[in-house]
Amino acid sequence: xxxxxxxxxxxxxxxxxxxxxxxxxxxxxxxxxxxxxxxxxxxxxxxxxxxxxxxxxxxxxxxxxxxxxxxxxxxxxxxxxxxxxxxxxxxxxxxxxxxxxxxxxxxxxxxxxxxxxxxxxxxxxxxxxxxxxxxxxxxxxxxxxxxxxxxxxxxxxxxxxxxxxxxxxxxxxxxxxxxxxxxxxxxxxxxxxxxxxxxxxxxxxxxxxxxxxxxxxxxxxxxxxxxxxxxxx
Numbered sequence: 667x668x669x670x671x672x673x674x675x676x677x678x679x680x681x682x683x684x685x686x687x688x689x690x691x692x693x694x695x696x697x698x699x700x701x702x703x704x705x706x707x708x709x710x711x712x713x714x715x716x717x718x719x720x721x722x723x724x725x726x727x728x729x730x731x732x733x734x735x736x737x738x739x740x741x742x743x744x745x746x747x748x749x750x751x752x753x754x755x756x757x758x759x760x761x762x763x764x765x766x767x768x769x770x771x772x773x774x775x776x777x778x779x780x781x782x783x784x785x786x787x788x789x790x791x792x793x794x795x796x797x798x799x800x801x802x803x804x805x806x807x808x809x810x811x812x813x814x815x816x817x818x819x820x821x822x823x824x825x826x827x828x829x830x831x832x833x834x835x836x837x838x839x840x841x842x843x844x845x846x847x848x849x850x851x852x853x854x855x856x857x858x859x860x861x862x863x864x865x866x867x868x869x870x871x872x873x874x875x876x877x878x879x880x881x882x883x884x885x886x887x888x889x890x891x892x893x894x895x896x897x898x899x
Contacts, residue, residue, distance in 0.1 A: 667713065681865075686876075696719070756815065797829065799838075799840045846864065
């Protein structure tokens with residue numbers, strides 16, 4: 667059974683991804699919610715689920731996550747989903763706190779790379795090692811007020827692209843999940859009542875990647891779902 671590690675996994679997209687019959691190492695900052703998520707997933711799917719609460723920006727926490735995967739028997743898939751906005755709600759660059767920008771970069775880029783570095787020996791040892799970074803359309807489009815978050819996600823895309831070149835034995839994918847109804851979006855744009863799909867609607871796109879294992883690169887969940895349903899190829 668594949669072993670997957672998912673950060674930011676207590677709810678939202680991370681939780682939606684953690685339901686595919688994998689043995690799991692799950693990370694989130696809120697210990698109680700994470701424990702309940704782990705118990706629920708283990709009960710539903712009969713898999714081994716290890717929860718390790720903490721902050722991915724903490725090097726000791728990243729080591730603990732990788733050690734937990736090693737105790738399960740290795741690591742096949744690392745999903746880097748944990749994210750920070752840098753400001754809640756989002757603001758224009760002229761008023762973006764520099765400390766907030768540093769937080770977004772530290773969580774979304776530095777910590778993601780640090781976890782990859784820590785996990786590389788296990789991923790290289792897997793017959794199907796893969797890294798999935800959760801991108802955003804904000805990484806490619808200049809939306810007003812999203813500047814700090816956009817910069818961090820664009821940097822993460824570049825790290826994923828270079829990692830794919832440097833680690834040809836791994837599959838490295840950056841996936842833009844598209845518009846979703848999540849706590850992160852609510853914090854970014856409070857009061858936006860426009861209906862949005864739940865994260866569970868895009869989880870099949872990530873599953874398609876892991877099942878089909880296309881070439882590494884950046885993918886949009888909508889396009890992957892279109893292919894899954896028999897649309898354009």
